[in-house]
Amino acid sequence: MLEVEGLQVTYGGAVQALRGVTLRVPDGKVVAVLGSNGAGKTTLLRTISNTLKLHRGRVEAGTITFDGASLTGRDASAIVATGLVQVPEGRRIFSRLTVEENLRAGAMGNRDKSARAAAQTRVYDLFPVLAERRSQRGGLLSGGEQQMLAIGRALMAGPKLLLLDEPSLGLAPKIIGQIGQIIRDIHDQGTSVLLVEQNATMALQVADSAYVLDVGKVSLEGPANELAATDAVQRLYLGQAAGDETQVQQAAARSTKTLSRWTA
Amino acid sequence: MTTFLTLLLNGLSLGAIYALIALGFSVIFKASEVVSFMHGSLLLFGAYTIAQLNAEIGFLPAVALGVAATAGIGLLVERLLINRLRGTAVITLAILTIGVDIILVTELTRRIGSDILNVGHPWGGEFVRLGEVGITENRLYAMLTAVVLMGLFFVAFKFSSWGVAMRAAAEDGETAALMGIRRGRVSAVAWVVGAGLAAVAGLFLVGSPTPGVSPGVTSVALRAFPAAILGGLDSTGGAVIGGLIIGIAEALASGYQEQLLFLGRGFGDVVPYVVMILVLLVRPSGLFGTKELTRV
Ligand SMILES: Nc1ncnc2c1ncn2[C@@H]1O[C@H](COP(=O)(O)OP(=O)(O)OP(=O)(O)O)[C@@H](O)[C@H]1O
């Protein structure tokens, strides 16, 4: 279980990005964090993975514990070794490395050879297209394929908890529906997920519970279906996109029926 | 024509030595974003250590120990300075390596004194004839060793976990860290490799036709610099090509000195820089580089 308690983060000593965030990701659950641009979603994940100092950010207060152990001050690579692995915003695949090398890079934190082999089988099973393209450079993949590669790369480390930063970013509604399906599959295989999203429709369909982040603070939290029904979420995140929403839902429904594997 | 071929062959062998040094620059730069200005002292240290040990323990053990000791210096510098100051301005780190260079060279110069120390390579300064063209034995072995070492390097770079980690970290350090890649380790290995290659280059540089180990050897590192930069500092393949280009250009310019007199005497010495400038005017990030050198 991941527990974030009273987290306050600033950038460059001035910009307050998180103002006391508390949230929990229980084992075996999918938890969504919703919020619009600048709400602090990426900052939250940077803090958990401890890459904040690369952005001149600083934790002012608060604690982060994973399975009872504090993550504060631990090296980013040490955090991966505890089973917490992040898929960063914008995919950030290694474009000059081949698909296979990208996956190898993802497995660097995974010392156990047989676990690595099992992870590779799992990834190629989830994303057959990655197996087909294994010797192609990552930079040549389409946006959707790059997102698959980014998720697959993170799975290579054998995470207990997968952190996803806006996996729907810049993708077509149909592909977004498929992403939702993939997240469910990964969850069914026993990996917990913390899903950061602006696309509330997809996120609330996949998640068990959700938090709404508003300028660095949690403004709403609860079970995903209850949250989806609240006025605020309807108005802010679901309302305007009513047209898209039905489309996405249809796409998601279609993909559930016809695509047990993501092959886009 | 024979002259030309001889010059070409000698240029290639000189270029192979430059390539070893430039490859070291490039690996270190890729892994730690630091431009190592201490390669001159590493060349000298490697050659000096091997020369000292050779008398005591024989040639091959001396080479092994000398290369290991030089690699050790690289590791020490990385662990004690570069790694601890990660995130400091790149220019600060570069100047730091100049500081280490000066300390090392000063101490080595004091030890060597005014003598010219001889490594005592088991091979002499004989000329080997390959058909019409000739080359010293030392240079021939230099070329063969460079080919083997570079081959090994590129196999490791392409296929080993270190190679994958290194290329991933060079492309996107933050994401590499998110994948559990330990940048400190990648960079430490790079410094070991870069310094070790410098020691090997040093070994051959102080053999025929050069008279022996003298502090003047350090200036060679300054000519390997343009090689790395014209190849593209962040491209390992570019470093090798750059080294060969500089070696050949230098050999040709020295060999055809008489015909090039209108450019002034000693044109051979400035050729590396002239070539570098010409290449950079056309391709600002070098032949195979991806990053603008303004970042350095
Ligand atoms: N490196 C940085 N330096 C200074 N301020 C930053 C930095 N990164 C983010 N911020 C600020 O911190 C706040 C939160 O940003 P963050 O990137 O966490 O938001 P987000 O919810 O991920 O937004 P988006 O949906 O656009 O990705 C914003 O006000 C942003 O301007």
Ligand SMILES: [Mg+2]
């Ligand atoms: Mg973000």
